[in-house]
Every structure is written in structure tokens, then in C-alpha cells.
Amino acid sequence: MLSFHTKDICPVCKNKAKEVSAITVKFLVKDEYLKELSSVKDFFYCQTSDCEVIYFKLNEIIKQEHLIKEVGLKEWANPKTVCYCFNWTKEKISDEVNKLGKTNAIGDISEKMNSIGCDCEHKNPSGKCCLKDVKKIIKELS
Structure with missing residues (x-):
């Protein structure tokens, strides 16, 4: 797990991210990964197209493989x-x-x-x- 402290800056690409609701995180993260999260609250959504991070918060990162669907705004998505x-x-x-x-x-x-x-x-x-x-x-x- 990566450690970082600026809550709305992606730890990988260093771009500013937007808050995402706990409802969204809970609905889109695969069940087996939901169990590993401290909670579904306080996550941010990284919109940078070439960044591997989808959601993050202090010491927790959610990537594409943790989600039930592909994120269309990421450059690897097909279809977008x-x-x-x-x-x-x-x-x-x-x-x-x-x-x-x-x-x-x-x-x-x-x-x-x-x-x-x-x-x-x-x-x-x-x-x-x-x-x-x-x-x-x-x-x-x-």
C-alpha cells in the first residue's frame, strides 16, 4: 500500500481528483475487494486517462481490476x-x-x-x- 497525505491529489499521477460517493464505490467495486477496504467513504476519483488509479483515499487505492466494469475515460478502455x-x-x-x-x-x-x-x-x-x-x-x- 502506498502512503500519501494530500487527500484530493492522486498518489500516482499527482493530479487533483474529485470526491466520489460511498454509494458509487460500494456499487462498482467487486465484493471480494470491498471486504479489504477500511470503508467505502472518503474516496476520490482520478480522471487522468493514463493513470492506473480509479479511486483512492489515505493509504488505499482501487484500480481497474477491482471494479465490476471498465472505466471508459481511461486510455485502455475498450469500448470507451x-x-x-x-x-x-x-x-x-x-x-x-x-x-x-x-x-x-x-x-x-x-x-x-x-x-x-x-x-x-x-x-x-x-x-x-x-x-x-x-x-x-x-x-x-x-
Whole structure:
């Protein structure tokens, strides 16, 4: 186990990370690894694409192999899921942009959020709504 002290700085890549809810950690970490954690509270989510760390807190690190699903924003992910609730990937958005010159990802996600609802806190590794990430991907591809 690595030892570090700045609570929101990733111990591996040294980038600032964002807090993630205990609900998200509990839902996405495999059961066999949950037992090894001191608790599911107070974790941070490392969004750095080439960093092996997904979640961390003082003296505890959770990596991809500890999770039940792949983190789409990490460079090794295939496919690169950006919307976990409605199955939008970077590849799907790219295909739409290449074929149609645009994508309906934002419209589709927004419509489904309003009609059937989303479950970002359980499904998205960040524990947050994906729309910011989807918009970033669209901007990159445009």
C-alpha cells in the first residue's frame, strides 16, 4: 500500500481528483475487494486517462481490476463508455459524427433522463452525470 497525505491529489499521477460517493464505490467495486477496504467513504476519483488509479483515499487505492466494469475515460478502455446509463461510447458518437456530420448523443441522453431516468450514482464511475464528459467527447470529435 502506498502512503500519501494530500487527500484530493492522486498518489500516482499527482493530479487533483474529485470526491466520489460511498454509494458509487460500494456499487462498482467487486465484493471480494470491498471486504479489504477500511470503508467505502472518503474516496476520490482520478480522471487522468493514463493513470492506473480509479479511486483512492489515505493509504488505499482501487484500480481497474477491482471494479465490476471498465472505466471508459481511461486510455485502455475498450469500448470507451461515456454514458453508462444509456450505453453511449466514444466510438458510437464518433460513428454518428462520421456518418451524419453530427451526433444525437446529448438529445438522446437528455430525453431518456427525463422519461425513464438515469442512475449515474450507481453506474458512472465518477458517480456524476455524464453530460459534461459527453460534450467534451463531441467537442474533441468535431
